[in-house]
Amino acid sequence: MIDLRSDTVTQPTIEMREAMANAEVGDDVFGEDPTVKKLEEAAADLMGKEEALFVPTGTMGNQLAVLAHTERGDEVILDAEAHIICYEVGSPAMLAGVQLRPVPGLLGRNALDKLRQAYRQPDIHFPTSRLLCLENTFNRGGGTVMTPEEMKAINDLAKELNLAVHLDGARIFNAAIAARCDVKEFTRHCDSVMFSLSKGLCAPVGSVLAGTSEFIAKARKYRKALGGGMRQAGVLAAAGLVALNMVDRLAEDHANAMALAEGLAEIEGLQVELHQVQTNIVLVNITAVDMDAPTFVEEMQKRGVKAVTFGPRLVRFVTHKDVSRADIEQAVKVAKIAAGDV
Numbered sequence: 310m311i312d313l314r315s316d317t318v319t320q321p322t323i324e325m326r327e328a329m330a331n332a333e334v335g336d337d338v339f340g341e342d343p344t345v346k347k348l349e350e351a352a353a354d355l356m357g358k359e360e361a362l363f364v365p366t367g368t369m370g371n372q373l374a375v376l377a378h379t380e381r382g383d384e385v386i387l388d389a390e391a392h393i394i395c396y397e398v399g400s401p402a403m404l405a406g407v408q409l410r411p412v413p414g415l416l417g418r419n420a421l422d423k424l425r426q427a428y429r430q431p432d433i434h435f436p437t438s439r440l441l442c443l444e445n446t447f448n449r450g451g452g453t454v455m456t457p458e459e460m461k462a463i464n465d466l467a468k469e470l471n472l473a474v475h476l477d478g479a480r481i482f483n484a485a486i487a488a489r490c491d492v493k494e495f496t497r498h499c500d501s502v503m504f505s506l507s508k509g510l511c512a513p514v515g516s517v518l519a520g521t522s523e524f525i526a527k528a529r530k531y532r533k534a535l536g537g538g539m540r541q542a543g544v545l546a547a548a549g550l551v552a553l554n555m556v557d558r559l560a561e562d563h564a565n566a567m568a569l570a571e572g573l574a575e576i577e578g579l580q581v582e583l584h585q586v587q588t589n590i591v592l593v594n595i596t597a598v599d600m601d602a603p604t605f606v607e608e609m610q611k612r613g614v615k616a617v618t619f620g621p622r623l624v625r626f627v628t629h630k631d632v633s634r635a636d637i638e639q640a641v642k643v644a645k646i647a648a649g650d651v
Contacts, residue, residue, distance in 0.1 A: 310614075310615060311613060311615065311632065311636045311640055312631070313569075313614060313615060313626040313628065313632065313640060314617045314625075314627065315627050315629075316480075316508045316509045316589060316627050316628070316629035316630075317507055318629070319507075319509075319511040319629050319630050319631050320511070320631060321511060321513045322511055322551065322555075324551050325511065325513070325548040325551045325552070328547040328548060328550065328551050329544050329545070329547045331547075332344045332543045332544050332546070332547035333543060334541035334542075334543035335541065335543065336540050336541065337538070337539055337540060337541070337542045337543070338533065338538040338539070338540060342541065342542055342543045342546070343543065344542075344543030344544075344547050344550070345546040347546070347550060348361075348363055348517070348547075348549045348550050349361040349362060351550065352549075353519050356492065356493070356496045356502055356517075356519040357493040357496050357497055358496065358501075358520050359520070359521050359522045359525070360519065360520070360522045360525040361517050361519040362517065362518045362519070362525050362528050362529055362532065363515060363516075363517055363542065363549065364503075364515070364518055364532060365514060365516075365537055366514075366515075366516055367392075367477070367479045367503055367504075367505045367516040368396075368397045368400065369516070369532070369535060369537055370503035370516045370517070371397060371400075371442075371475070371477055371503050372401070372404055372405070372535070373531050373535070373537075374442075374475040374503060374520075374528065375401050375404075375407060375440065376404060376531045377520075377528045377531060378439065378440045378473045378501070379405055379407050379439045380437075380439070381405070382406065382407070382408075382436055383407045383408070383436060383437050383438075383439035384407065384409070384410050384429060384435075384436040384437060384438050384439060384440075385401060385407050385408070385409050385410065385440045385441075385442060386410045386412060386415070386427045386428065386438060386441045386442070386472070387409060387410070387412065387415065387442040387443075387444075388413075388414070388415040388416040389412060389413045389414075390413075390416075390447075390449035390450065391416070391442060391444050391477065392444055392448050392449075392477055392479065393442055393477060394409055394411055395449065407439075407440075408436050410438075412424070412426075412427045415427070416447050416450060417450070420459065420463050421462060421466050424441065424463060424466055424470075425466070425470075428470050428472070438470065438472060439472065439473065440472060440473045440474075440475060441463070441467045441473070441474045442474075442475050442476075443455065443463070443474065443477065443499065444477040444478075444479075445460070445476060445477075445478055445480075445481055445495060446480045446481075446484045446487075448479075448590065449619070450585070451582070451586065451587075451590050451591070451592040452480070452483065452566075452586070452587060452588035452590030452627075453588075454483075454484045454487050454488055454587050454588065455484070455495075456488060457488065457498065460476075460495055460499070461498045464498040464499060473500045473501075474499040474500050474501075475499060475500065475501045475503075476495070476496065476499040476501070476503070477503055478495070478503060478504045479503065479504060479505040479508050480508055480588065480589075481495060481496070482509065482510065483559050483562075483563070483589055484588070485556070486556065486557070486559045486560050486563065486588075487563060487587050500520060500521070500524070501518065501519065501520035501521075501524055502519050502520070503516055503517065503518045504517055504519075506552045506553075507552075509555075509559055509562065509589065509630075510555045511552055511555055511629075512545075512548045512549050512551070512552040513545070513548055515546070515549050517549070558630065559588075562588075562589040562628040562629055562630070562632075563587075563588055563628075565589075565628040565634060565637050566586055566590065566591050566626075566627075567583075568637050568638075569591050569626060569628065569640060569641065570586040570591045571583065572638070572641035573593055573626075573641060573644055576641070576644055577597075577648065578595065578597040578598040578649070579595060579597075579598065579644065579648055580593070580594040580595075580596070580597065581593055589627055589628045589629065590625060591625070591626040591627075591628075592623060592624070592625055593623070593624045593626065593644075594623055595622050595624060595648070596622045598648050598649065601622060602618040602619070602621055602622055602623055605624055605647055605648070606618055606624060608646075609640075609644060612643045612646060612647065613643065614640045614643045614644070626640070
């Protein structure tokens with residue numbers, strides 16, 4: 310089976326498994342796990358931040374950021390298609406007691422104008438605009454990249470408006486590879502950043518949240534409150550340390566994604582915006598095919614290729630370490646059959 314549902318489906322490498330088996334561990338809730346400390350220090354340095362915190366999931370990392378940056382009743386501004394609003398179970402309301410202000414196209418063109426319009430001036434009738442959440446790469450945007458220059462401009466405006474900026478950087482290393490720059494060129498323009506170790510970098514579990522020492526101290530306490538205080542977590546952190554050395558190979562995933570996109574675009578009835586294929590995600594519109602997305606995905610899976618629905622007529626494919634160029638070529642052949650272009 311060729312699994313193109315997500316870059317979270319990768320198997321840990323042999324090096325990761327060996328590192329996990331041999332990890333030096335201690336009780337991380339007591340701050341005594343040396344491998345977790347090593348991962349957090351390495352991650353903070355990579356992100357250009359004072360400290361970092363190892364967390365089980367990206368969702369937890371994002372929610373810790375919302376909790377640490379806001380107070381109950383505040384408002385959080387973000388794109389209407391952001392991961393935080395679409396795929397995190399309403400956690401900002403459930404946990405932090407904040408209101409989300411979804412802005413269509415915030416991560417696209419005219420971002421500064423849209424942010425100004427969304428920001429609420431102080432008024433007794435309004436919640437306080439407190440936090441801006443960005444996402445890079447943008448999942449529902451097809452893995453598109455917000456450039457360092459764009460991030461700087463929106464961060465500068467956020468500071469004028471007294472907004473903290475959190476970056477959902479689950480795939481921030483994909484952005485850095487695509488932009489051919491150091492990841493710090495992005496992270497210098499935000500107050501906090503979360504990145505995933507299990508998306509693209511092949512770790513079996515885990516994400517990292519980074520920011521100032523004061524921010525991480527708050528986040529660490531909230532992590533404990535949410536049940537994320539793990540004990541001998543160095544077994545997991547060891548895989549994360551190996552994952553940090555797998556950034557450069559993401560270029561292969563990007564090349565495979567473009568090959569997939571170009572192949573799918575040639576199939577009658579399938580529409581692919583090739584300019585949006587900047588990293589490892591390919592979105593395919595099947596409106597011109599006489600079936601909906603769930604049916605198309607089912608037809609592909611019957612023939613050995615997995616993908617996911619991203620809307621009634623939209624399908625997402627994601628490339629990763631465990632997908633070869635031969636797999637990509639086979640996936641195109643299967644899509645051609647599923648679309649009826651035979």
